[in-house]
Amino acid sequence: MWPFKAMYTGSVKFSEGIEWAIHCVAVLAGLPEGATLSNAALAEYHGISESYLVKHLKVLARVGILDSVPGPRGGFRLERSADRITLYDIVEAIEGKEPMFQCEEIRGRFPGCPQQNFARPCEIHAAMLKAEMEWRKSLQGVTIRDIQQQVRVSEEQRQLREAWLQKHVRLPVR
Amino acid sequence: MWPFKAMYTGSVKFSEGIEWAIHCVAVLAGLPEGATLSNAALAEYHGISESYLVKHLKVLARVGILDSVPGPRGGFRLERSADRITLYDIVEAIEGKEPMFQCEEIRGRFPGCPQQNFARPCEIHAAMLKAEMEWRKSLQGVTIRDIQQQVRVSEEQRQLREAWLQKHVRLPVR
Numbered sequence: 001m002w003p004f005k006a007m008y009t010g011s012v013k014f015s016e017g018i019e020w021a022i023h024c025v026a027v028l029a030g031l032p033e034g035a036t037l038s039n040a041a042l043a044e045y046h047g048i049s050e051s052y053l054v055k056h057l058k059v060l061a062r063v064g065i066l067d068s069v070p071g072p073r074g075g076f077r078l079e080r081s082a083d084r085i086t087l088y089d090i091v092e093a094i095e096g097k098e099p100m101f102q103c104e105e106i107r108g109r110f111p112g113c114p115q116q117n118f119a120r121p122c123e124i125h126a127a128m129l130k131a132e133m134e135w136r137k138s139l140q141g142v143t144i145r146d147i148q149q150q151v152r153v154s155e156e157q158r159q160l161r162e163a164w165l166q167k168h169v170r171l172p173v174r
Numbered sequence: 175m176w177p178f179k180a181m182y183t184g185s186v187k188f189s190e191g192i193e194w195a196i197h198c199v200a201v202l203a204g205l206p207e208g209a210t211l212s213n214a215a216l217a218e219y220h221g222i223s224e225s226y227l228v229k230h231l232k233v234l235a236r237v238g239i240l241d242s243v244p245g246p247r248g249g250f251r252l253e254r255s256a257d258r259i260t261l262y263d264i265v266e267a268i269e270g271k272e273p274m275f276q277c278e279e280i281r282g283r284f285p286g287c288p289q290q291n292f293a294r295p296c297e298i299h300a301a302m303l304k305a306e307m308e309w310r311k312s313l314q315g316v317t318i319r320d321i322q323q324q325v326r327v328s329e330e331q332r333q334l335r336e337a338w339l340q341k342h343v344r345l346p347v348r
Contacts, residue, residue, distance in 0.1 A: 011270035014186050016278065022298050023280055047283030087301055096185035100274075104190065106197055109221030112334055123324040124196050127261055131312035138305035150297040160286055 017056045017094045020048055022147075024057065025065060025090060029082035029144050031165070034172035036075030041168040056094060063093045073170045082148060088139035101128035191230045191268045194222055196321075198231065199239060199264060203256035203318050205339070208346035210249030215342040230268060237267045247344045256322060262313035275302035 024042050031037065039057060043050035057076055060066040067079040078085070103125035108118065153161070198216050205211065213231060217224035231250055234240040241253040252259070277299035282292065327335070 011272045012186055012188050012274055013272075014275050016276070018275065018302075019278060019280060019298070026298065045284045046280045048280065087298075087305075098185045098187075100186055101188050101192065102190070104193060106193060106220045106222065110219045110335065110338055112338075114330065114334075118331075119328065120326055123321050124193070124200065124261075127313070127316045127321065128192075131261075131309045134312040135305045135309035138308040139301070142301045147297050147301065152294055154293065156288065157292075160288075161284065164284055164286075 012100065014091075015094060017052075018091055020046060020053055021056045021060055021090050021094050022087060022144075024053070024076070025060065025078070025082075025085060025144050026147050026151075028066070028076060028078050029085075029148055031077065031169055032171065034077065036069050036073070036077045036170045036172075037165075037168060038075040038170070042076065045164065045168075059093050060090070063089075065089060065093060073173060075170050081145075083143050083145035085144045086140050087142045087144075087147075088136055091139055099129060099132055101125070101132065103128070186274065188265075189268060191226075192265055194220060194227055195230045195234055195264050195268050196261060196318075198227070198250070199234065199252070199256075199259060199318050200321050200325075202240070202250060202252050203259075203322055205251065205343055206345065208251065210243050210247070210251045210344045210346075211339075211342060212249040212344070216250065219338065219342075233267050234264065237263075239263060239267060247347060249344050255319075257317050257319035259318045260314050261316045261318075261321075262310055265313055273303055273306055275299070275306065277302075 023046055027042065027045060028037060037045075039050050039054045042057070043053045046053070057066060058068070061068040061076070061079070064079050065085055066076045068074070068076055103122055105122065107122050107124075197220055201216065201219060202211060211219075213224050213228045216231070217227045220227070231240060232242070235242040235250070235253070238253050239259055240250045242248070242250055277296055279296065281296050281298075
């Protein structure tokens with residue numbers, strides 16, 4: 001029997017949760033100090049399913065990117081400053097730390113091969129991991145603060161967003 | 175109804191076909207001029223299913239990385255020189271050209287948003303694509319010739335491979 005697992009074809013894609021999570025963190029970064037938005041508000045703002053979104057928000061809270069505030073005035077807010085949250089932090093929270101390229105060490109499978117005889121890691125594996133490192137480094141170099149500062153919207157957009165946020169934001173009790 | 179697609183969780187992974195394809199191209203790069211290996215031989219050498227592997231080999235032939243030689247002495251060989259085949263060429267052949275991050279433009283979904291009002295691409299989208307570009311650039315910088323030159327195997331391994339290849343290689347008719 002061949003040592004293979006089920007193959008899938010087609011191109012590799014990130015979960016939509018990544019786009020949702022980054023946008024939610026970016027919106028929360030624009031709230032007043034201590035203020036929160038509920039799951040429902042974040043889902044409505046982004047036009048996505050609340051039940052799917054909340055799973056991702058909980059993951060972001062678990063890894064210390066978001067703070068989940070309980071109670072009737074509760075919701076989510078940033079756990080740490082937007083300049084200390086990189087895009088990679090969010091991607092890693094949602095997708096995990098495992099490399100995209102999984103080496104099965106097939107170089108050692110040929111008939112009669114004494115597998116233990118490899119002195120060095122597989123060169124193909126090493127090159128694939130190096131490329132992922134470049135991808136990771138690029139995402140680690142962009143913070144949510146950077147994104148906030150780059151965003152340009154029209155005055156009409158700004159006013160619409162502002163009005164929506166004022167209706168939904170939950171300010172902390174003083 | 176919410177505009178969402180089925181979500182999947184867990185980390186994003188490349189198809190095993192990528193590892194298979196790169197290793198096959200690297201082995202073929204070591205053959206004498208014009209010589210081929212059959213699907214069956216390449217599958218046996220790497221301990222993988224021939225029927226799954228052949229799909230990938232055909233894709234590599236379709237994009238001009240491999241040459242598929244018909245007939246009883248036929249099989250696969252490189253279509254072009256190993257220093258003109260990068261790891262990215264192979265990854266793109268197997269996984270396609272589509273970016274891993276798919277932007278659904280959720281920035282424009284909030285209630286009442288005039289979506290056409292965005293003057294610039296989404297900043298989050300742009301940062302995610304830039305990271306993929308770094309990954310791509312890294313893989314474009316490594317050729318199959320580079321991999322060949324990096325590989326170090328023990329004398330025992332070398333002899334085993336040599337013996338196996340001599341039994342399976344199909345030399346061109348003179």
